Amino acid sequence: MINIHNYKDSVQNLDYSTLPATYWKTHQFVEKATENYTNWNIYNSSEPIKKTIDAYFIKLDEFLKKHYPQPKHELPNNIHVVKIANSHQETNHTEHKVKPTKVIASKEIATEDEEIDFSFVERIPEEIKFIKRFLSFHGKKKTKDDFLRFINALQRAMIEKKVRKASPYAKHIDYIQDKLIMVFNKMKKAIPVEINEEKLLELKGVILEEKVMPSVMLIKRYITLNGKYAVKDKAQLLLNAMDKAFKLKKITKMDKYNKLLDQMHANLSIYIKSKTQKILSIPKAELNGLNGVLGCGCNLSGIDTENEMSCLERDTVIPIAKNTQGIMNSIDFARMQFKTLGFAGKYRKLIGDPNKGFTTMVYGKPKMGKSYLCIDFAGYLARNHGKVLYVAKEEGLDFTLQEKLNSKEVAHPNLDVANDIPNDLSPYDFIFLDSVNKLGLSSNDLEALKHASPGKSFVYIFQTTKEGNFRGANEFQHDVDVVINIPEKGLAVQNGRFNQGGEMRIFDNDVMTEPRELEGIKKKKREIVEVKNVSNALPLNEKSSRFPDWTEPKDLSPSDWQKLKHIKKYYDEGNYAEAMDYAMYSSDTTIREEIPPNVWLAIGGQLTSTGREKLKQLLLDYPEK
Structure with missing residues (x-):
């Protein structure tokens, strides 16, 4: 039987990399906490740690006896030969070194997770999640914001009753909250986090060997594919994982979610075989049942209906509320204000x-x-x-x-x-x-x-x-x-x-229903429009030298200025068609409205009544010299 006195000899030649991760991680903590097996004070002084390590010793001992063949002549690495002397003589100690033999587990053993005595759960408790999050801080550099987010999440869970005083992990949560707040109040910049060795091992023991049920893990994977486009490869991998889980007896027909798994399997098969279905769609009734498994406030007691999914036990009676939801008075409804996106323009x-x-x-x-x-x-x-x-x-x-x-x-x-x-x-x-x-x-x-x-x-x-x-x-x-x-x-x-x-x-x-000050026309229908009721009209082919520069209006950006300069360049060169093309297809309304009405007419545009008034005022402000 493995104990604190022979543990070092029992594991000295063991290749832990070939064993399940649970044993390897626990071994690392034991090795570190006992200073390479030289100081077992932490084991003797803390009852929770003692229980955790003792449980680990028992399981490791059983595992080694079951999976590792015992050699015919088992010898320790170091054989101490002690000669018992007379009372007046010193005792002589001699040590003979024996070449260690490395023990390697076969691949078959290393992959047999089902043989390990895991404590399967449907959902990891919220407290365990917070403990894991706390442990993830160990050995890492964290900022004040990291601590604040953790504290806020923890206190929000307490307010929402996700973490309760009656929880078996309440004392651990209190410890975590106290430490987080204490450090947060003192820290001014990012700091490396180191958790006390004793507390580290204790918290590791709390979360040790707790694992989500294989069926629930598959259900979670299935839900993540809902509504996703082109995920047939992932659906096939999930289907293969389900088949493998049944083949290895990780999931049996006695599993409480077996009916759900059957429907999942059927839906995945249909989706994979379909040549037209691009998106995996989970039926609403089925999705409701799956969400119940993952936590909708219902008791996880399996599915117990005839034709569809439900989180309720058979024969559950739902009382009719006095104020029936979904029905309201028309006057109240007429007064309601609905939030819209606020489209404009x-x-x-x-x-x-x-x-x-x-x-x-x-x-x-x-x-x-x-x-x-x-x-x-x-x-x-x-x-x-x-x-x-x-x-x-x-x-x-x-x-x-x-x-x-x-x-x-x-x-x-x-x-x-x-x-x-x-x-x-x-x-x-x-x-x-x-x-x-x-x-x-x-x-x-x-x-x-x-x-x-x-x-x-x-x-x-x-x-x-x-x-x-x-x-x-x-x-x-x-x-x-x-x-x-x-x-x-x-x-x-x-x-x-x-x-x-x-x-x-x-x-x-x-x-189309919004009037514009400057309105363009199609290429094939461009005409020079005669300006009526405007005295001293400007010849359409006259350059704009007599008028102030219009290519840099203060309300527009430099990129808009550049577009106006392009239009003016085509206009000055007499390339009116190119000027109109650029104005219509490379500019927007805001830019076109900055084009003077005389230029707009020259390149083939039409004027509204407002545009004609602008042209009239322009000619009055800048008379011909």
């Missing part, structure tokens, strides 16, 4: 003011301006409302996409681009999918993606045929809040919950 006029988590469908024939519209919309959202991801599967991350980003001037720290849907969408508030056709997503896939990303807004872009059709058009339209059609080049027409009948010129960057 042209997109408020086009779409309205949607709430968080809205969905939009944009469709139209090829080369009509869908991507230009959506990239400009993505830029607006990034500048004003949150983090945006633009998935450009249609064009990929190439020059075409770059050109559109530059022409619309939407590059922004809050706007990311990708050529496929990433597994983690959590950093983003708005996700654009360009296009759904190219990504191969069905309406069910989009619904699963939306369900797995609550609170996130999606913009789905569809490519139609030359006739304007695509498969499942009606089905997709019924599932979204906003529908935007591009019936002709450069025109967006919207119908949806938040605004009916909004229209917008994509390339003019303006809503």
Whole structure:
């Protein structure tokens, strides 16, 4: 039997790297706490540590006897030959060194985790999680913010009754809280953390050999795949892990979650074999049952219903509340205020003011301006409302996409681009999918993606045929809040919950219903418009030398100035068509409004009544010399 007197000899030639990690870690702590087996005071002075080490000795002894063959002639490394002398003689000690034989466990033994006496649990208690977090500080440099986050998390758990006074780990939590607060109040900069050896070993003993049930670990892996795009490889790995767990009898038919595992297995198999399903969608009833396993406030007593998942025991009666939820008086409802995103400008006029988590469908024939519209919309959202991801599967991350980003001037720290849907969408508030056709997503896939990303807004872009059709058009339209059609080049027409009948010129960057001071016209219809009721009219081919410089307005940025200078350069050279092209397709409304009305007329633009008044005033302010 292994004890503190023979432990050193018992493990001296043992290759711990071949053993399960539990034994190796405990051995390291024993070795360090006893100063290489020379000082066992910590063992004798602390009852919790003594119990932990004794339990470790017993299990190690059983493990060695079971898995390691005993040599025929077992000799210790150092044989001490002691000659007993007479009372008046000294006792002679001689030591003979014996070459140690390294004991190596076979691979078969090292991988047999199921033979180890683990204490399986369905959920690691919150207290254990905090103890592990505290132990993770040991030997690392931590800042004051690290301590503050830990203290806040711990105290929040206490307030929410996740950590209770009646917990068997209450004294450990009190110790951790006291130490964290004490250090936090004294520290001024980042410090290396060292936990007392005795307390370190004691806390390690608390969390020793507690392991989540294999079935629950598989359930957790399954839930992480819910709503994810293109995860068939991960689904196959999970399916293989389930098969292996049953084969090795880590999970048996007697497992309380066996029914859940059967449904998981069936759903994974269907998803992997399907040629059209791109997203793993877990049925709602099944997902409710899985969340119950991971902690929804229900007792973990297994699934006990006939046809669907439930966290409730059979025959549980739910009393009817006096104030039934989901029903309210119409007057109270009419007075409610709902929080919206606060859209402004042209997109408020086009779409309205949607709430968080809205969905939009944009469709139209090829080369009509869908991507230009959506990239400009993505830029607006990034500048004003949150983090945006633009998935450009249609064009990929190439020059075409770059050109559109530059022409619309939407590059922004809050706007990311990708050529496929990433597994983690959590950093983003708005996700654009360009296009759904190219990504191969069905309406069910989009619904699963939306369900797995609550609170996130999606913009789905569809490519139609030359006739304007695509498969499942009606089905997709019924599932979204906003529908935007591009019936002709450069025109967006919207119908949806938040605004009916909004229209917008994509390339003019303006809503059609909003009057503009300077209005451009299409290339093929450019005409020089005669200015009426303006005395002393300026010849259209006259250069602007008589007028002040208009290329550096104080309200615009230097990059906007540069665009105005480009337009003026084309104008001064007489290249009016190039000037209009640059104004229309490489600039926005704000820049075009800074172009003097005489220049705008010369390059082929039209004037509104306000524009004509501006021209009249300009000629009066700067008369011909």
